């Protein structure tokens with residue numbers, strides 16, 4: 001690289017440094033490599049498409065003005081993205097989305113351009129919190145009292161209580177997501193300068209995969225290490241993903257050491273999270289682990305009455321009690337029943353009465369009972385069919401009947417759950433994704449040629465679908 005390009009860029013960096021926070025500078029400007037300056041075009045090399053889009057979206061004014069000031073008024077900004085390191089494949093983009101040269105801007109327009117040399121404050125930061133979920137509409141009952149109280153304590157003093165991480169677990173629909181949004185929102189209300197981020201573990205995984213693809217893992221880590229309150233929902237999604245877990249491990253350690261607040265949710269307690277590294281599980285238990293139980297009758301009634309009030313419905317007291325008595329599993333199902341009742345009453349132009357409630361609930365309960373299949377429930381049915389103990393699937397045994405049961409459990413888990421091959425392997429016998437792939441292929445091949453085996457599978461699937 002030309003030395004004078006370096007010198008010019010360093011002058012620009014000095015200006016930029018004064019106009020953004022340290023963390024923004026480290027994350028978004030340090031990784032930029034000045035590439036060339038030819039015919040008024042100043043090219044900067046950036047690590048990924050995402051990086052380019054982010055700079056263009058958030059900092060293009062700052063970049064342009066700096067180039068104009070330090071290099072010359074006619075300087076044109078150009079980005080170069082290295083697509084492939086080894087072959088030096090790259091794509092170029094002009095920083096021209098908003099890049100009118102300064103002289104072309106009329107005085108009227110100039111007034112509208114924000115001063116790019118203002119400090120970039122964390123208010124730019126999108127927390128991804130849903131303002132719909134607050135403490136005010138999160139009702140308290142015996143089932144969630146401890147979790148709610150811990151949440152409020154954290155919200156008053158994020159990172160400064162013994163509750164970091166706060167690990168919330170419980171079955172689907174009991175209010176984990178609602179509670180963690182409520183905590184995040186209250187923290188922001190009280191500490192508007194804090195960087196609070198809500199992210200699902202699924203999105204975290206996708207972002208990490210993109211970062212590895214575009215060679216920007218360091219930026220990814222930097223970004224997450226700069227958060228004050230990190231909320232990761234459905235952490236069980238990381239089961240079996242060794243590399244993502246490893247990266248999360250470093251982020252976790254950094255945040256924890258710096259007294260930042262972590263809030264994690266999962267459908268299982270840490271002890272039951274097979275396929276998550278032990279060193280992470282140990283850390284999950286460092287703060288407070290608390291379970292959100294299924295709501296009790298009193299809480300169910302409270303939530304129902306509130307929902308009815310909110311939706312402007314009129315439902316007799318005995319019907320409310322009937323619903324609270326019969327829909328017991330989780331809050332999401334309760335809300336579903338109210339929505340169905342509302343729909344029926346509109347369609348048939350009828351007041352909600354006990355007869356209608358019984359009809360709707362009859363259908364809802366049948367639907368609720370048709371539970372989602374999990375690896376555990378599949379493994380259980382498979383082992384029962386082949387008459388072997390479920391624990392044997394976890395052993396390294398190569399006995400024919402155990403291998404077969406293991407392969408069938410893997411095949412059906414792939415068919416009936418949304419888990420990846422790696423996740424299935426991590427839960428069934430700590431195998432890798434290639435073993436699961438092989439299992440699926442073996443089962444498919446055998447199904448084509450072996451009638452008895454076909455009957456076995458039909459029988460198992462019948463039980464699973466009941």
Ligand SMILES: Nc1ncnc2c1ncn2[C@@H]1O[C@H](COP(=O)(O)OP(=O)(O)OP(=O)(O)O)[C@@H](O)[C@H]1O
Nearest residue numbers: 137138139171172173174175176177178303331332
């Ligand atoms: N205590 C509560 N008070 C009021 N509403 C609640 C309460 N608990 C849950 N809800 C409501 O129930 C619905 C489901 O809750 P939520 O999505 O938080 O469950 P979850 O445990 O995160 O489920 P999943 O694991 O499937 O994501 C939401 O609409 C939420 O607002």
